[in-house]
Amino acid sequence: MQTFDPVEVLTLPLMANLATVSSDGAPRNSPVWFIWEDSALWMPGAQGASAVKRLQQDSRCSVEIVHFDNDAGILLHLGFRGHALIEPNCPALFKRLLRKYLGPESNWNEWFIENVARINSPSGRMIRLVPESTFTNNVSFFKTGPVLAWPPTGWSLESD
Template identity: 60%
Template sequence: MPTAFDPMEVLSLPLMANLATVTPDGAPRNAPVWFAWEDDAIWMLSEKTASSARRIAINPQVSVEIVHYDNAVGLLRHLGLRGTATIEPMNPALFRRLLHRYLGPEESQNDWFVTQIARIDDPDGRLIRLAPDTIFTNDVSYFRTGPTLATPRG
């Protein structure tokens, strides 16, 4: 019994998304990713040689799944986005906003992580962009409460 909700209620949170791609031989692959929702698209970090970027270059059909789950209060919301992804050049301003979403203000971010791992200024940096063809939402926040949703309806 699907119960729809506004996708922005999940897209606005700093949750982990799962990016699903397919290898050239048809094997599914899944990667956890940080994301930002801007300009009607979900943006995910990558780099030119990353396995997800290489798979998308061959087969750009992807899905992204995000689950907002809180067992204690009975919250379980699923958001699915599907469509054709593109690999975009790095956008340092967008990258900084994405890092702020997960790591907080720039002055409190781990400099080692930002410079050595995230590498904002890396010329090989890329962003995966998905402007979804379809968006699916399902709020099943009744698994503890019975037929009444545990989530408030706005």
């Protein structure tokens, strides 16, 4: 199995799935945008959001990110596990996250920024996960056989 550099996936504007635990022990899953900075995965939240509330009760979580391009034959899976912290909103960090997905600020939809993103909202939170374990899986051979669509970089993280 060939490995890949997780940072190459983390820089792409992909959706992540944040898995948390509810107060009754049931698993919950939330699709989220993210940014990788300072060896941490940062995801937006809000003071009253369900994922933020669950993480405040039980900080255990996992995040799964999949880069899938059927035409190119790329299928990369990156997983993180650990304990998340809920941080106050950081407008500068949140803007960098939004640029990753929305492009330059001149392209941003004003209604979305004012009514949904609310960059400067005091109720905004950032979910911070410094992974305690990391899992990478490159199954880009699903179309090509042993010739991988994603060239390995020679760098990998240990699997758990």
